[in-house]
Amino acid sequence: MAPDGGDAEIHGDVLEAVFSHVPLVDLVSASQVSKSWCGAVSSSLRHHNKPRPWLILHTQGTRSPYATTTNAYDPRSDAWIEVPRPPIEYISALKSSHSSFLYMLSPSRFSFSFDPLNFNWHHVDPPLVWRSDPIVARVGNAIVIAGGGCDFEDDPFAVEIYDLNTRAWRRCDSMPGNLRDSAASPWLSVTATAEKLIVTEKESGLTHWFDPETKTWSEPLFLSPGQPVTSYNIGCTNNGLILVGRCIIQNVERVKVWIVGGEDFACEEIGEMPPEYVDKLRSESFGDCSIDIRVAGNTVYVYNNTWDLEELVGCELTAGGGCRWWSVRNAVARERMIANRLVLTCSEIGIEELQRAMRWR
Secondary structure, three states: OOOOOOOOOOOHHHHHHHHOOOOHHHHHHHOOOOHHHHHHHHHHHHHOOOOOOEEEEEEEEOOOOOOEEEEEEEOOOOEEEEOOOOOOOOOOOOEEOOOOOEEEEOOOOEEEEOOOOOOOOEEEOOOOOOEOOOEEEEEOOEEEEEOOEOOOOOOOOOEEEEEOOOOEEEEEOOOOHHHHHHOOHHHEEEEEOOOOEEEEEOOOOEEEEEEOOOOEEOOOEEOOOOOOEEEEEEEEEOOEEEEEEEEEEOOEEEEEEEEEEOOOOEEEEEEEOOHHHHHHOOOOOOOOOOOEEEEEOOEEEEEOOOOOOOEEEEEEEOOOOOEEEEEEEOOOOHHHHHHEEEEEEEEOOOHHHHHHHHOOO
8 A cells, every 4th residue: 555545556667577467468458558557568568578479360251241250379478369350351262371461362353461460451453364372472562473373374373463562463474384283372382571482392392482673583492401301381580581391200290490591591400399299280180290380570380271270389489599389279169160261370469459459349
């Protein structure tokens, strides 16, 4: 109690320490109490329990009205929340490419979103070449759509760029010929920097990068970690390109992480998933440990891209060059997964994004 008998106020380091134990979503209202509390929230997030990238699960109904919902996992508080959001106008099947990029593509419209919680959607004319399963990614101020063309098209490996500044489509060099048998999204792992799109053949590790400025593709490179990788998955972290690979070593399934660097894309192993987490990635229906990843900041979420997804595995790339692993239970119940399409993204979420989400409650 305060000397005058009223409630004592908490200030400074004590308040910041208290906020370090409060879930990020609850800090939204705390930051609006007063200027001093707003400052304490900001300071706590900078110096104490810092935010880490969220895993976001989007569900889209497979029947009219194709309703969408969003559930997000906050690793800072180890909790799931349902994110209130404006409705998404249905165009076609909802898909994700890398990080926070969501899109829908139909013969009459191309819709996409790349803000952290995918609140802002852009609706534009479709690319000139119709495609069923293309690679789609944002590279700087360009949206690149490559491959996935139908057989009746003149060039099923065509590449087009939508310029966010001019709002116009441009044609580019087609995809390299050695990707001819895998020039569609199910067979390629995709990531992007601010300057380049990088694609890797999941089965072989064959890799090319594409530069939207010059509209050209690189010469081929093979990711060679020196181990028998059966599934190659790439992503961009704060420290550069990584490879997450599934290996079979002495008849044992393993999942390892490599940093990829240099002009020759040399691979340096930095961690291996504990066996108990590898078991969590197996599908009850198919028994396979086929993996996919979503990456933001220095956090990687690894999952088995099947309809009966039960658990995912998180991996934080630590400052010392290692990995910290944990498991995440899927917040979407199995019965909901049967009736809905499940799409995953990963984003760095701050107070500003959550303030906007709370306004939709």
